[in-house]
Amino acid sequence: xxxxxxxxxxxxxxxxxxxxxxxxxxxxxxxxxxxxxxxxxxxxxxxxxxxxxxxxxxxxxxxxxxxxxxxxxxxxxxxxxxxxxxxxxxxxxxxxxxxxxxxxxxxxxxxxxxxxxxxxxxxxxxxxxxxxxxxxxxxxxxxxxxxxxxxxxxxxxxxxxxxxxxxxxxxxxxxxxxxxxxxxxxxxxxxxxxxxxxxxxxxxxxxxxxxxxxxxxxxxxxxxxxxxxxxxxxxxxxxxxxxxxxxxxxxxxxxxxxxxxxxxxxxxxxxxxxxxxxxxxxxxxxxxxxxxxxxxxxxxxxxxxxxxxxxxxxxxxxxxxxxxxxxxxxxx
Numbered sequence: 274x275x276x277x278x279x280x281x282x283x284x285x286x287x288x289x290x291x292x293x294x295x296x297x298x299x300x301x302x303x304x305x306x307x308x309x310x311x312x313x314x315x316x317x318x319x320x321x322x323x324x325x326x327x328x329x330x331x332x333x334x335x336x337x338x339x340x341x342x343x344x345x346x347x348x349x350x351x352x353x354x355x356x357x358x359x360x361x362x363x364x365x366x367x368x369x370x371x372x373x374x375x376x377x378x379x380x381x382x383x384x385x386x387x388x389x390x391x392x393x394x395x396x397x398x399x400x401x402x403x404x405x406x407x408x409x410x411x412x413x414x415x416x417x418x419x420x421x422x423x424x425x426x427x428x429x430x431x432x433x434x435x436x437x438x439x440x441x442x443x444x445x446x447x448x449x450x451x452x453x454x455x456x457x458x459x460x461x462x463x464x465x466x467x468x469x470x471x472x473x474x475x476x477x478x479x480x481x482x483x484x485x486x487x488x489x490x491x492x493x494x495x496x497x498x499x500x501x502x503x504x505x506x507x508x509x510x511x512x513x514x515x516x517x518x519x520x521x522x523x524x525x526x527x528x529x530x531x532x533x534x535x536x537x538x539x540x541x542x543x544x545x546x547x548x549x550x551x552x553x554x555x556x557x558x559x560x561x562x563x564x565x566x567x568x569x570x571x572x573x574x575x576x577x578x579x580x581x582x583x584x585x586x587x588x589x590x591x592x593x594x595x596x597x598x599x600x601x602x603x604x605x
Contacts, residue, residue, distance in 0.1 A: 295594050302590045303583055310582035319570035323428035325418040325436045326561040329358035359414045362558065365442055366408045366435065372399065374438045375431060415561060425567045432564035443557045455547040462544045465537050472530045479523045
């Protein structure tokens with residue numbers, strides 16, 4: 274019981290005595306920690322931070338959003354995206370394709386001092402990239418791109434290029450799908466165009482025979498009969514017999530051409546939309562704030578390094594000294 278009381282006494286009241294007893298050691302260790310941590314803080318290469326803030330847009334296609342006659346709120350190109358759209362944006366930003374494009378433009382292997390012959394160069398590049406580039410979704414569904422780099426100019430350039438590459442990567446994914454759709458529509462489009470041309474050729478042939486003037490010949494024939502003039506009646510009868518033979522075909526072809534022309538108009542609109550989706554693109558995000566060249570370094574914070582290092586050293590020294598004192602008491 275008395276032993277426990279002595280221990281508590283040592284922990285609470287004798288700690289100050291202990292610190293005074295070892296004050297020279299603490300002063301030496303503390304001074305050394307300040308000097309060493311200060312030197313280390315100056316050795317560390319400073320980094321600069323650049324940021325871009327983006328809002329996603331509602332997904333859609335250029336043709337439907339801009340050219341579709343049927344308006345709906347979902348087709349508003351000025352509408353901000355929702356949570357799912359932010360998640361999709363995060364997936365694209367974290368994709369290998371973004372890193373690949375940045376590596377090609379900025380030679381990141383060399384920039385991050387990674388040996389290009391290293392067996393695990395891709396893994397090392399990805400880890401270094403994650404240490405220096407972060408993507409974070411905010412509470413307002415925007416996405417914050419943050420880039421740290423030894424060069425303030427490069428930090429801003431990389432941040433803005435990530436924003437630009439986001440559009441390119443999404444557009445290329447959509448274009449691959451649009452190409453497949455265009456191939457299907459294009460085949461049907463030219464097939465129908467050929468069929469309509471055949472219908473028009475057939476009708477032209479029948480028109481040359483005068484089939485479209487069947488009613489006119491009927492009136493002339495009726496007039497000839499009522500006037501009692503027999504001259505020309507035979508010729509009109511022969512003409513009307515010929516026209517009667519093809520009039521059914523003419524009516525059928527004319528109706529079919531009208532139907533197919535209506536379908537062809539719709540198909541032509543879809544064909545135009547599919548071509549637009551391959552060629553044109555709209556931005557996939559709203560840029561709230563582009564990255565500017567930072568004026569001050571972001572890290573290291575030298576005073577914080579010195580403070581933390583000194584406090585850690587003093588605490589570690591205190592624990593060691595307490596251990597030494599306890600050991601001495603036990604061995605006495």
